[in-house]
Amino acid sequence: MSGGRRAATRVADRGSATVWSAMAAGALCVVFSAVLALGQAVAARHRAGGAADLAALAAADLALRGQEDACDTARRVARAQHAELVGCSVRGEIAEVTARARFGPYAPAVRSRAGPPGAWPPPDRPPGE
Known part of the structure; x- marks a missing residue:
């Protein structure tokens, strides 16, 4: 059974x-x-970060020529890194840029600042802001 x-x-x-x-x-x-x-998502963030860093360095290099020249150069550098420049400002010798890179469905924006050592904060901003 x-x-x-x-x-x-x-x-x-x-x-x-x-x-x-x-x-x-x-x-x-x-x-x-x-x-x-x-x-x-990680690849998109890294691409945007690299583009923002390089664009900020390029803009800081030309900061003394004026914001227009510096931001035009930053825009070209970001485009060469397959990213777009979302924001750019130059205060004194400090350049601050924001770059966005698309990778798949992701498009993170990363902000970067560059300038000579000891130049932060800019003269028109109080420390701690």
Whole structure:
């Protein structure tokens, strides 16, 4: 009698490994998609940060020529880094820029400031602001 019960149990369990394998594969696909999305977000942030840093350095280099020349140069540098310049301001020798880079569905904007050492805060801003 026990042999009949074992045979019935085996027949009822047939195909359950396929269901568990399909569920595990689906879960792995979800985790893999999340990791890819996080990777795209990090790559976009790094691209925007690099573009903002280089654009700020370029603008600070030309800060004494005026804001228009400095920001035009910063815009060209950001474009060369596959980013767009969102904001640019020059106060004295300090240049502050904001760059945005698109990578996939993400478009983070990063702000960067550059100038000679000891030049911050600018003369028109009190310390701590």
